[in-house]
Ligand SMILES: O=C(CSCCNC(=O)c1cc(-c2ccc(F)cc2)cc(O)c1O)c1ccc(O)c(O)c1
């Protein structure tokens with residue numbers, strides 16, 4: 001059977017990246033997806049915004065919604081302090097083993113736990129099953145119409161604390177209007193908008209940072 005695009009991305013990383021070197025894994029994926037096959041990684045341009053916010057948050061416990069091939073998990077985990085950990089939720093069973101291998105090639109397998117399933121099913125288990133107290137940083141990059149309901153779940157399950165930082169991808173395209181409606185003009189959030197471009201394209205996109213105020 002023909003290989004999937006995600007398998008071809010893994011092949012490229014496995015062949016071209018330097019084992020244990022997260023930067024070389026990111027560069028390899030960005031090169032492949034800008035020159036060979038487009039894929040929905042956050043990419044190099046929006047990746048710099050992600051880096052900035054992760055450094056600002058300096059999280060001990062981070063959550064990512066939407067692992068895909070693990071590009072943003074590598075991007076986040078490479079910046080985490082020794083005691084910190086990233087949980088990444090992915091529902092597509094085909095993507096999970098590919099992301100695991102890419103994270104392992106980056107040498108970050110001890111920093112990242114991939115949880116397979118739907119965010120709405122896993123978020124309610126984070127405290128009880130995964131021993132999470134509260135989340136310091138959340139990167140939203142899964143189905144765009146799930147950003148708002150899953151943010152509300154995070155609130156309802158007491159997973160956000162004063163200062164928790166949410167960063168959402170694709171606010172420009174495909175767009176997440178319900179999420180913006182929830183966090184903007186909401187006394188519990190302080191929002192910042194970061195205009196950018198769709199990964200590997202000239203089309204406009206944006207990210208939104210929403211700091212939970214308690
Ligand atoms: O991961 C998923 C669903 S697929 C990935 C979502 N991401 C996108 O759809 C996505 C799409 C585009 C894009 C697509 C077509 C275009 F023409 C242009 C742009 C760009 C992005 O940056 C994206 O992130 C998940 C679902 C449920 C869960 O509960 C869970 O935990 C995870």
Ligand SMILES: [Mg+2]
Pocket residue numbers: 040041042141169170
């Ligand atoms: Mg995205």
